[in-house]
Amino acid sequence: MSLNRRNMVLLAAAALVLAGCGGQGGTSGTASGTASAAKVTVEWWNISTTEPLKSFWAQKVKEYQAAHPNVTIKNVPIENEAFKAKLSTVAQSGKTPDLYSTWGGGVLKQQIDAGLVKDLSSEAATWIADFTPAALQAYQFDRKTYAIPTDIGMVGFWYNKSLFTKAGISEPPATWTAFLEDVTKLKNAGVTPIALAGKEKWPGHYYWAYLAMRVAGLDALKQAAIDDDFTKPDFVAAGTHLKELVDLQPFQKGFLGAGYSTPDGQAATMGNGKAAMELMGQWAPVVEKDSGKGLGKDLGFFGFPAVDGGKGSTGDVFGGGGGYAVGVNAPPAAVDFLKYISQKDVHRAAVETGALLPVLKGEEEAVKDPNLAVVAQTLAGATGFQLYLDQAYPPAVGQEVNDSVAALIAGAKTPDQVAKAITETAKSE
Amino acid sequence: MTRPALTDVRPEILTRSPRGGRPPVTPSARGRRARGLVTVTLFLLPALVLFGLLVLAPIAVAMYTSVFKWNGLGGLPSDFIGLDNFTRAFGDEVFVGDLRRGLVLIVLSILIQLPLSLAIAMLLNQKMRGRAFYRLLFFAPYVLSEVITGVLFTMILSPDTGLANQILGAVGLDSLRSSWLAEPSTVMMSLFLVMTWKYFGFHMILYLAGRQGIPRELGEAAAIDGAGSWDQFRYVTLPLLGPTIRISVFLSVIGAIQLFDLVWVLTSGGPIHSSETMAVTMFQFGFKRTQIGYASAISVVMFGISLVFALAYQRFVLRRDTEGAITSMRGKR
Numbered sequence: 169m170s171l172n173r174r175n176m177v178l179l180a181a182a183a184l185v186l187a188g189c190g191g192q193g194g195t196s197g198t199a200s201g202t203a204s205a206a207k208v209t210v211e212w213w214n215i216s217t218t219e220p221l222k223s224f225w226a227q228k229v230k231e232y233q234a235a236h237p238n239v240t241i242k243n244v245p246i247e248n249e250a251f252k253a254k255l256s257t258v259a260q261s262g263k264t265p266d267l268y269s270t271w272g273g274g275v276l277k278q279q280i281d282a283g284l285v286k287d288l289s290s291e292a293a294t295w296i297a298d299f300t301p302a303a304l305q306a307y308q309f310d311r312k313t314y315a316i317p318t319d320i321g322m323v324g325f326w327y328n329k330s331l332f333t334k335a336g337i338s339e340p341p342a343t344w345t346a347f348l349e350d351v352t353k354l355k356n357a358g359v360t361p362i363a364l365a366g367k368e369k370w371p372g373h374y375y376w377a378y379l380a381m382r383v384a385g386l387d388a389l390k391q392a393a394i395d396d397d398f399t400k401p402d403f404v405a406a407g408t409h410l411k412e413l414v415d416l417q418p419f420q421k422g423f424l425g426a427g428y429s430t431p432d433g434q435a436a437t438m439g440n441g442k443a444a445m446e447l448m449g450q451w452a453p454v455v456e457k458d459s460g461k462g463l464g465k466d467l468g469f470f471g472f473p474a475v476d477g478g479k480g481s482t483g484d485v486f487g488g489g490g491g492y493a494v495g496v497n498a499p500p501a502a503v504d505f506l507k508y509i510s511q512k513d514v515h516r517a518a519v520e521t522g523a524l525l526p527v528l529k530g531e532e533e534a535v536k537d538p539n540l541a542v543v544a545q546t547l548a549g550a551t552g553f554q555l556y557l558d559q560a561y562p563p564a565v566g567q568e569v570n571d572s573v574a575a576l577i578a579g580a581k582t583p584d585q586v587a588k589a590i591t592e593t594a595k596s597e
Numbered sequence: 598m599t600r601p602a603l604t605d606v607r608p609e610i611l612t613r614s615p616r617g618g619r620p621p622v623t624p625s626a627r628g629r630r631a632r633g634l635v636t637v638t639l640f641l642l643p644a645l646v647l648f649g650l651l652v653l654a655p656i657a658v659a660m661y662t663s664v665f666k667w668n669g670l671g672g673l674p675s676d677f678i679g680l681d682n683f684t685r686a687f688g689d690e691v692f693v694g695d696l697r698r699g700l701v702l703i704v705l706s707i708l709i710q711l712p713l714s715l716a717i718a719m720l721l722n723q724k725m726r727g728r729a730f731y732r733l734l735f736f737a738p739y740v741l742s743e744v745i746t747g748v749l750f751t752m753i754l755s756p757d758t759g760l761a762n763q764i765l766g767a768v769g770l771d772s773l774r775s776s777w778l779a780e781p782s783t784v785m786m787s788l789f790l791v792m793t794w795k796y797f798g799f800h801m802i803l804y805l806a807g808r809q810g811i812p813r814e815l816g817e818a819a820a821i822d823g824a825g826s827w828d829q830f831r832y833v834t835l836p837l838l839g840p841t842i843r844i845s846v847f848l849s850v851i852g853a854i855q856l857f858d859l860v861w862v863l864t865s866g867g868p869i870h871s872s873e874t875m876a877v878t879m880f881q882f883g884f885k886r887t888q889i890g891y892a893s894a895i896s897v898v899m900f901g902i903s904l905v906f907a908l909a910y911q912r913f914v915l916r917r918d919t920e921g922a923i924t925s926m927r928g929k930r
Contacts, residue, residue, distance in 0.1 A: 422756030425779025
């Protein structure tokens with residue numbers, strides 16, 4: 169006991185001395201001026217609470233601090249939903265962390281309008297050019313860039329190849345009509361065609377959003393957000409097409425109460441081979457494996473089919489990513505650290521862990537997983553990009569899209585009512 | 598929030614009329630009394646400051662923001678819209694539905710959950726083997742957190758693999774199998790079932806404690822007068838349990854008005870809002886849609902309903918329980 173205690177005291181003393189040395193080293197090391205010599209702490213809120221990214225970033229923080237002794241990066245990983253709640257609370261008090269995760273779109277726009285976010289356009293101009301336009305899009309407003317992407321992905325159909333074969337479907341459908349026929353074929357073969365998390369609403373909005381992209385086109389979606397008008401015939405048509413699918417009753421039993429990653433949720437249903445497909449983002453294979461058995465080689469990916477007579481291109485993709493925004497009062501070191509974790513070799517290493525997808529130009533071959541490689545290539549060749557509607561629009565409008573589409577899927581709203589409800593909310597914002 | 602606030606001091610504050618507790622003042626005692634007042638104030642100060650900052654101030658702020666259109670960002674709210682948030686709430690079918698569903702839960706709680714708790718409490722008051730064990734067993738659900746209960750029951754009520762449907766299938770009642778939490782028609786019933794499971798133990802303990810405060814002699818006297826066990830219950834136990842029952846009803850109603858976490862975990866208010874409560878709607882608008890002004894208006898309505906109910910209940914129902922204390926004090930004056 170006494171030895172332990174003595175050791176502890178020794179350790180503490182050593183730590184004190186070391187800390188003192190560290191401080192001195194910092195001041196003597198930077199001769200350029202007193203401002204840069206002063207100790208700086210950068211608080212970094214991110215959502216990398218799971219491996220491999222958790223330890224990857226922790227390592228990068230260590231490396232950065234070793235190179236910049238006067239900077240302390242306070243690495244604060246927070247679980248996704250908790251992060252959103254925590255950030256919205258601090259944002260309402262008029263503050264943000266120095267560096268924090270963002271998904272861009274309407275939520276970021278609200279923070280920008282409130283004067284909380286630093287405009288990175290000129291400060292980061294040289295290295296912003298390295299990113300793909302699709303990855304940057306969610307963070308750019310009025311030609312200014314307010315955040316740096318770290319991940320990008322897209323939504324598409326993940327399907328179970330063996331169940332498709334069982335139903336006699338040789339290749340993934342290319343048009344909506346063929347898609348509906350395949351759903352019927354799957355049903356006739358006794359297979360649940362689609363897994364859906366009806367409780368969580370956001371997975372349902374993917375269908376309406378993609379149909380709106382295919383029928384009305386990307387420009388119409390942008391224009392609708394400006395005019396606050398979603399009642400154009402094309403948007404009602406998107407709802408009608410979704411209703412055609414809903415009328416086939418393609419979803420698993422009790423889907424209205426199903427969560428996404430819960431033990432009996434959408435991902436588990438899919439991952440356990442109890443449904444033939446799900447419309448989901450690039451993270452789907454991981455979650456399928458986490459909450460179910462996972463499909464392994466049976467898992468395939470195809471893009472959202474075209475709609476006959478639609479104005480949108482099949483090359484347009486729907487998705488989103490993650491990035492980091494810098495608080496308006498953050499020290500310059502925050503931008504410098506962001507630059508460090510965004511530079512080619514560091515980000516490439518992050519992509520190689522399999523947890524992130526390429527956001528820098530020419531990074532695609534760093535993706536090892538065959539399914540994710542398909543996603544990365546589709547993204548690289550995309551003709552247009554639409555951010556998740558519940559991110560792109562102001563939160564109230566985005567949630568109304570989720571809510572109304574959920575009601576449509578549950579049979580409680582008509583396509584017309586969906587268009588009107590979204591318009592009404594958009595106008596009141 | 599749904600857990601009945603045992604530490605809630607409002608009932609006492611409200612019933613104790615300002616003059617009620619004051620001891621008689623005599624000139625000789627005045628100096629001592631003034632000093633006593635200083636001491637009392639000093640001791641109360643920390644609690645009063647905390648109460649002011651953490652209870653009164655947020656209520657005031659919520660009332661203030663409820664008359665603005667405000668997304669919570671960019672300093673103080675500036676877009677004054679009067680009572681529009683309130684008219685919007687009462688014109689919104691989801692919010693009006695919240696009120697209706699709240700009422701349903703309250704009525705069901707009083708008519709089913711509380712009588713059930715009372716019955717079990719009476720049973721467990723009998724001399725029987727393993728009585729302590731049963732008391733512990735029935736009280737156990739109340740000790741679990743709402744979130745754990747929610748997760749537990751999403752599994753039990755899951756449509757395919759859930760225990761509930763498995764059992765129904767095993768005993769040949771396949772026709773009764775249902776997607777409990779996924780059907781608008783069954784979700785409220787399922788929710789009430791979970792609520793009952795979670796809270797009946799708490800009310801049971803209240804009743805048990807109340808029952809044990811009733812002197813045995815009263816029952817014996819009634820028995821000598823020829824009362825059967827039902828008559829003893831009806832004319833001796835039940836009236837004497839009155840104060841306990843009235844408090845238990847009060848806690849149950851306030852709990853139902855503020856119900857949030859259990860619903861959030863079980864259904865998130867769905868499907869299509871058919872299990873949404875006021876608190877869930879408030880959360881949706883406040884934190885998901887960032888319409889803080891409107892969410893504040895909903896919270897103010899919730900507060901108003903709770904306050905009016907609490908005051909009315911104090912005035913008309915609980916008064917007789919506290920009256921004795923107050924009248925005896927008055928008698929001294």
